[in-house]
Amino acid sequence: MNLAAALLIAAPVVPFLLALACAFKSVRRVAPLLLAPAAVPGLLAALLVPRDVFVLVAPAPFRISFFLDVPGAILLGGAALLWIAAGTYAATYLAKDPRRGGFCVWWLLTLAGSFGVFIVADVASFYLAFALVSLAAFGLSAHDDTAEARRAGIVYLALTLFGEALLIAAFVMLASGSPQANPLIRDAVAQWPVSPWRDAILLLLVVGFALKMGLVPLHVWMPLAHAVAPVPASAVLSGIVVKAGVIGLLRFLPLGVALPHWGLALSIAGIFTAYYGIALGLTQKHPKRVLAYSTVSQMGVVATVIGGALVQGDSAAAAIAAFYAANHILLKGALFLAVGIAAATAPGAVMPVLGLAGLLGLSLAGLPFTGGALAKLAIKGPMGEGAAGFLLALSAAGTTLLMAKFVVLLRDSAKGRAAFPLPSQRLMAPWIVLSVLALALPFTLYPLVTGERIASAFALVNVEKTAVPVLLGLALAFALHQRGPALPEVPAGDVLVLAERLGPLLARGLAGVGRLDDVLRRWGVAGALLAGLVVALAVAVRSAP
Amino acid sequence: MTALVSTPTLFGLTGAALVAIGLYGLIVHGDALRRILAFNILGGGIFLLFGVIARRGAGAGFGGDPVPQAMVITGIVVAFSATALAVALVRRLQALPPEPEDEAAPAAASTEHEEAA
């Protein structure tokens, strides 16, 4: 086995084996120190494995196989960096938590699953990895075990399992056209144009993956779950776990086929989500919830890009969507870590923290000369100059506004003691390193993804393009800060609160069905039905030719 | 002299009637003892049917077929055992005082006690 294959296999398998090893008490005790190293094979794989390498791990009929293409490698690398940084951060953050052993198990499992979705090549393994990352993430968000966390956990699990049901239906329909029991994803997708259930498959896929990405109105779990988790867990949940939905769309949608209607629908949902996330985020009073709504909004942007690719049948846009998503992984991870940093900083010493956090936020909005600007420029390619492109560009102004709000909330959340004005270096170092990487790394990837020279990003016209929305957003933020109306706080999960009103109705319905149980368990009823079954079977079998 | 109906037919009809009565009793009656009786009547009707089949000798082409008779004997033993088991349960149930509903369900805990690991 060559190095590339070994690295690809090691990326998800090493963290998984470490999670299993946590069954031993001696391993569990040092588990927090394993969190960062566990992600290193993934990073090495992203860096060292040549593109488009295919590794067959188990031969037919299993056909467990790995494949690393450009979008997969970009996401894998970005995710690995965040996993390493957040893992280092978590080792210190959780040092006094008596339940850190269990937390580490969930962490490692989520890690294994998240690497898995980026690199597996066959349908069954993808579903396995997707289920693993989705379900293990529950353990991360439920770790604090508060009433709020329990509610968030139930909502998350319910929607996740619903999504899994939709996806398995889609996968089965997609794979049933294929001669193999477990086809490769690209072979199954290649069968899609001749499938008798093309529209049903697309609908199930889009809804299933949109749930993971949090497109409105399937976003309700995200502000709940991401806000209740411990800080490093929030970072990976909002940064990485939601990308399972992105890679799902990139892998399973037939991007090479022009599907104007589906593409348009996805774009509209994406743009709506982009603005909806901003609007709701502005009403929030907790910095983590603001960030969670920002993730909703950013995933809307990614969905719009993928929708645009569908409209034009442009499969090259996959790498650009992945690039944008990877940029979001690093920035959002660093922003979440900033929440923990600020909370442990004395109010007097918080300015440098706010400065860096603000820079990260502006990069997310596309501030020129930061990595985020390159991501914004990259998506201009597939989006073109149409209405969708314009609306997306304008949404950056909203993002600026939202990030300004975030920084203000961050300032208010600083409650460290004056004796220790800054948190320990072991918390600061991973955050600062991650922030620098988030701001700088896109510069190395931009030429690779777009095929343009890096200098073009510094051209005046492009600087102008990205600077205008940011300046607009800053001006708006300043104006609102001076004399804006006080917004009422929308409860996290917004429309969910309306849906929960249906809860008692559902309970009554279930109770009604439950009464049927009492009726059916009466001897006379069951006996009469049994006699009836004899008659029904006899009549049915008589009708046979 | 020819009978209005042949003997096997008469027995067959009787058996069918017993089956019907037993079935009715089994479905309608709530009392355990009555259900046990109904089961026996129903079983009796079936054994009668086996008797008719034996008389007709359908299987072997003889004047009478011994196989169904062997089955009936086995069947009677089985039905007797079933009745005995059911009656034993009914008697045990009647001898016990009814217990409060709440303490009822955790059955596992009460049989699986002791054993210090």
Next chain:
Amino acid sequence: MTVLAAHASPLGLLLVLAVIVPLLGLAPLLLLKARPAERSALVFLAAGLAIVCALCFEVARSGAPLAYFLGGFKPPLGVGLRADGFSAFMLGVTAVVMVAAGLFAMTAPGADKPRMPLAFWMLLLGVWSALNLVYVADDLFALYVALELLTFAAVPLVCLDGRAQTIAAALQYLLFALFGSVLYLLGAALLYGTYGTLDILLLAQRAHGEPALLAALALMTAGMVAKAALFPFYLWLPAAHAGAPAAASAILSAVVVKAPIFLVVRFWYDIASPAQTAAVAPILAALGAGAVVLCGVFALRQARLKLLIAYSTAAQIGYLFLMFPLAAASAGAGVWGAIAWTGGALHLVSHALSKAAMFMAAGVIAETLGHDRIAQLSGIGRIVPISVFAFGLGGLSLMGLPPSGGFVAKVMLLTSAVQQGSWWIAVVILLGGLLAAGYVLRVLLPALQRPDGNLVPVPVARWREMVALALALGAVALGFVPLQPAAFLAIGRPASWDGAVP
């Protein structure tokens, strides 16, 4: 009359041994004191497992069914025993669950009193012998005796503790099972009267859609459905399976209810013509769908852990009946080569393993807490983590999430449903998975949370938790079965005595 070209297979004696050895195991139990008797029963369990392993290996090796004629008399006069791939599969599943139940019920070395009464071990061996006879007998009357033996051995397992509640449950179980039995016997009488044989394979040759055949099939199927507790005839199941001690519940839920289903498969795929099977399959599937959906909803409402698991069994049985129209409709590939057929079988074994594990885990939980009220399970995961883990893994299979046998089975059934355009079956399968997730998580989520109050746990033996975990891991391991029809299940199918010629 057809001349039979059949011979007994050289290793056909294994079939007899599979039935007889558990029965032989009863003899020492009558003579020995409690502790040595328990050890003797375990030895016989091990011997039975070895025999079944040899039998399965032989069927797999030769690729042909094993056959044996009692006393050297061939049907229609004699009784034939026969094990094809499907029978061997059922024998194997049963053996695994039986041995696991024995290990779980075993007394800890050094404990002063035996854990389970002597009667448990007798009934355990009795149930096993009866089950094995159901799987290998080819004569409908021998099957009747086997089914009655099974009922008589299973019913007392329910009321081992002798409390009024469980005796009432046992009585109801017995009476409804007897109801099923008489329907079966009536059907058998009609068949013998018409065809002069009760041998299933001879019947298959002689029967051609006569009214007596149709009536008999209807009667016998209804009888088996009553014994299998298929919706809406599950009235006896929740109380009976929840009332038994954990080891007994595991057997009852995992394998005892599957025996009648095995026979329903034999009726409709061995005796009836494919057209007849296709005609009744929608009815059976409709009942199965009712089970999956409604019993799933009922399970959501239970206040007791063991009752919840019992209702879940009633729901999971439904999946096996969803298989009928899917396997029946794929006549092109042959029923036994159909993916739905393998999916159904895989569901059967995954459910057997996971459900046994869950009942055992629930037994440990009830033992350590002194109750099994779901509302008071908070924090139990900190006390018996292995049991909660086993419960969770078993639940994974019930939910149909990967990696688990339940997942692969679900994918196979879904594939079949999709390919045949049976959308309603596909929807039922998916909905059933969501309901299962609901009732499993109702237990699992509180178990993982922090305790509400002070839990005062009673210590439990570690190896008993490990037995449950091993079964659950088995259900997970089945998730690595390839997604294609299993050749083993098709050995000796379609069934005929000719197939027995080595």
